[in-house]
Amino acid sequence: xxxxxxxxxxxxxxxxxxxxxxxxxxxxxxxxxxxxxxxxxxxxxxxxxxxxxxxxxxxxxxxxxxxxxxxxxxxxxxxxxxxxxxxxxxxxxxxxxxxxxxxxxxxxxxxxxxxxxxxxxxxxxxxxxxxxxxxxxxxxxxxxxxxxxxxxxxxxxxxxxxxxxxxxxxxxxxxxxxxxxxxxxxxxxxxxxxxxxxxxxxxxxxxxxxxxxxxxxxxxxxxxxxxxxxxxxxxxxxxxxxxxxxxxxxxxxxxxxxxxxxxxxxxxxxxxxxxxxxxxxxxxxxxxxxxxxxxxxxxxxxxxxxxxxxxxxxxxxxxxxxxxxxxxxxxxxxxxxxxxxxxxxxxxxxxxxxxxxxxxxxxxxxxxxxxxxxxxxxxxxxxxxxxxxxxxxxxxxxxxxxxxxxxxxxxxxxxxxxxxxxxxxxxxxxxxxxxxxxxxxxxxxxxxxxxxxxxxxxxxxxxxxxxxxxxxxxxxxxx
Ligand SMILES: Cc1cc2nc3c(=O)[nH]c(=O)nc-3n(C[C@H](O)[C@H](O)[C@H](O)COP(=O)(O)OP(=O)(O)OC[C@H]3O[C@@H](n4cnc5c(N)ncnc54)[C@H](O)[C@@H]3O)c2cc1C
Ligand code: SF4
Numbered sequence: 001x002x003x004x005x006x007x008x009x010x011x012x013x014x015x016x017x018x019x020x021x022x023x024x025x026x027x028x029x030x031x032x033x034x035x036x037x038x039x040x041x042x043x044x045x046x047x048x049x050x051x052x053x054x055x056x057x058x059x060x061x062x063x064x065x066x067x068x069x070x071x072x073x074x075x076x077x078x079x080x081x082x083x084x085x086x087x088x089x090x091x092x093x094x095x096x097x098x099x100x101x102x103x104x105x106x107x108x109x110x111x112x113x114x115x116x117x118x119x120x121x122x123x124x125x126x127x128x129x130x131x132x133x134x135x136x137x138x139x140x141x142x143x144x145x146x147x148x149x150x151x152x153x154x155x156x157x158x159x160x161x162x163x164x165x166x167x168x169x170x171x172x173x174x175x176x177x178x179x180x181x182x183x184x185x186x187x188x189x190x191x192x193x194x195x196x197x198x199x200x201x202x203x204x205x206x207x208x209x210x211x212x213x214x215x216x217x218x219x220x221x222x223x224x225x226x227x228x229x230x231x232x233x234x235x236x237x238x239x240x241x242x243x244x245x246x247x248x249x250x251x252x253x254x255x256x257x258x259x260x261x262x263x264x265x266x267x268x269x270x271x272x273x274x275x276x277x278x279x280x281x282x283x284x285x286x287x288x289x290x291x292x293x294x295x296x297x298x299x300x301x302x303x304x305x306x307x308x309x310x311x312x313x314x315x316x317x318x319x320x321x322x323x324x325x326x327x328x329x330x331x332x333x334x335x336x337x338x339x340x341x342x343x344x345x346x347x348x349x350x351x352x353x354x355x356x357x358x359x360x361x362x363x364x365x366x367x368x369x370x371x372x373x374x375x376x377x378x379x380x381x382x383x384x385x386x387x388x389x390x391x392x393x394x395x396x397x398x399x400x401x402x403x404x405x406x407x408x409x410x411x412x413x414x415x416x417x418x419x420x421x422x423x424x425x426x427x428x429x430x431x432x433x434x435x436x437x438x439x440x441x442x443x444x445x446x447x448x449x450x451x452x453x454x455x456x457x458x459x460x461x462x463x464x465x466x467x468x469x470x471x472x473x474x475x476x477x478x479x
């Protein structure tokens with residue numbers, strides 16, 4: 001523990017953000033950084049608890065609190081305070097191969113379990129994590145680590161999201177020959193084509209991909225498994241195949257017809273916007289439009305932020321659940337309840353001085369003329385005995401030119417599972433041996449969202465690393 005009284009002397013200081021009204025003018029990242037001296041003081045706030053809950057990942061009332069990667073948080077906080085940046089990096093990379101992603105997009109499950117938060121404010125663990133890895137890149141510590149010995153085993157990974165890249169990273173480090181197949185033009189999965197640029201700049205992904213390629217990992221982009229390469233070709237060429245193909249099957253909304261011009265799935269909208277930015281085109285699908293975003297969660301929030309930047313005339317976000325109360329304080333270290341105001345909603349509030357969300361509201365039916373969207377009838381309602389029931393007389397018409405469906409995901413897309421005859425769970429995810437990653441009696445494995453359902457980057461990495469360990473054992477025992 002670097003400074004015994006750090007948690008008493010220093011208060012929490014978050015990384016600053018660009019002002020919402022300024023950042024709405026571009027697609028640049030909205031996070032800024034503290035200066036070095038301030039950051040080291042934030043490291044000194046860690047109390048180095050006897051039982052560090054921050055790295056525990058315990059489940060309380062169905063929700064995990066603490067880091068799923070079991071990052072050695074107190075150790076690297078101490079190294080930050082002492083200015084030992086190389087040591088901090090070494091401790092961080094022991095558990096997390098990609099801290100530059102989690103350090104930007106993770107909802108910081110660790111901070112909810114930080115003991116400082118019991119009687120004050122948690123340590124800025126996520127920002128500290130980002131500081132370690134960015135310092136390492138700046139000082140040239142991040143160099144390719146080519147394995148000294150190669151095995152003769154070949155592994156195919158399907159999907160280049162955080163799960164697939166974690167599997168590839170870990171198996172390559174074991175000496176196996178790894179090829180990642182990705183259907184999109186560029187690698188990264190939802191890191192690249194889901195999470196918007198302003199939250200995670202895409203050069204941060206590219207920088208890492210260069211290192212991985214130099215370490216010997218082959219990444220075949222623009223190659224859709226099942227279309228450009230068949231099951232029999234893969235089976236013949238590889239000793240193990242790992243499915244990390246995500247869980248992109250979107251939940252449909254009753255009363256909404258996707259065939260109507262002006263209705264889109266949120267992820268397709270965000271992906272198209274990211275493709276435009278990639279080609280240096282300014283994304284404009286929402287320009288001058290009245291937009292309804294169906295879904296009050298994180299994806300819906302990303303859509304609000306994107307639409308505001310594109311110059312939408314009006315943005316309304318619908319949430320079926322009631323507005324969470326900020327009155328009840330959740331006991332530490334439970335995941336806190338209460339209304340979350342994410343960056344897109346913050347930006348909307350700065351612009352219009354109220355929140356974009358309508359709670360306990362959804363779409364009842366679309367209004368369409370000559371297959372063009374004119375608007376939608378909204379209804380209010382609430383949950384009664386687990387069923388959402390409409391309040392009589394609550395129907396209200398809202399004009400709209402664009403409706404984005406961000407109502408969550410319901411498992412893997414059908415095509416790959418069907419082509420490979422993969423077993424599915426009741427949640428429509430790939431079914432593996434209980435508590436493991438191997439698909440029963442085969443050389444197939446699964447990790448990430450396609451295995452656990454739509455989740456978080458940190459879980460995709462955790463699953464990828466655990467799965468790689470299992471694949472490595474399988475390969476070692478394979479004649
Ligand atoms: C809009 C949005 C915003 C999000 N924001 C956050 C956030 O801020 N923080 C956070 O922690 N999590 C966030 N998430 C969740 C997070 O992005 C996912 O949990 C994570 O990316 C899952 O990783 P994965 O590798 O399992 O799958 P994915 O990232 O979905 O990657 C799967 C990859 O497989 C490829 N693929 C699929 N089929 C084939 C095929 N047949 N052949 C070749 N390639 C194929 C896909 O093209 C894709 O690149 C967000 C999700 C969405 C949708
Ligand atoms: S990966 Fe997420 S939960 Fe783990 S230490 Fe980093 S910010 Fe916290």
